Amino acid sequence: xxxxxxxxxxxxxxxxxxxxxxxxxxxxxxxxxxxxxxxxxxxxxxxxxxxxxxxxxxxxxxxxxxxxxxxxxxxxxxxxxxxxxxxxxxxxxxxxxxxxxxxxxxxxxxxxxxxxxxxxxxxxxxxxxxxxxxxxxxxxxxxxxxxx
Numbered sequence: 001x002x003x004x005x006x007x008x009x010x011x012x013x014x015x016x017x018x019x020x021x022x023x024x025x026x027x028x029x030x031x032x033x034x035x036x037x038x039x040x041x042x043x044x045x046x047x048x049x050x051x052x053x054x055x056x057x058x059x060x061x062x063x064x065x066x067x068x069x070x071x072x073x074x075x076x077x078x079x080x081x082x083x084x085x086x087x088x089x090x091x092x093x094x095x096x097x098x099x100x101x102x103x104x105x106x107x108x109x110x111x112x113x114x115x116x117x118x119x120x121x122x123x124x125x126x127x128x129x130x131x132x133x134x135x136x137x138x139x140x141x142x143x144x145x146x147x148x
Contacts, residue, residue, distance in 0.1 A: 021033070
């Protein structure tokens with residue numbers, strides 16, 4: 001079973017090298033992994049969505065009469081990008097121009113995640129893993145320190 005998953009991951013890595021897009025806002029607060037195709041290739045994106053267990057599949061009507069309808073998979077959630085997309089791309093994206101684009105995008109994403117992203121962080125008191133409230137302390141330690 002593990003070998004089959006590795007083969008699927010390697011296949012999708014090659015597919016991403018050709019069709020994938022790693023983008024983000026100029027302010028650096030929004031990040032996106034996306035693959036867009038003609039709607040006739042719906043099955044491959046649905047299979048990728050099933051494999052990743054992350055993101056959403058969107059369908060769009062043709063913009064001009066001679067265009068095809070479009071389908072795309074987009075992963076925007078930070079946790080999905082960090083815990084699903086990055087490990088797969090790190091392990092399976094072959095050396096290519098797409099990998100260079102990915103590495104630059106990855107560096108910006110990880111910098112944002114570590115330094116700017118709003119997320120639940122633990123209390124700064126050693127051994128306490130409860131979520132922070134004010135002054136970098138959990139509710140218990142905050143009340144204890146400020147006599148509330």
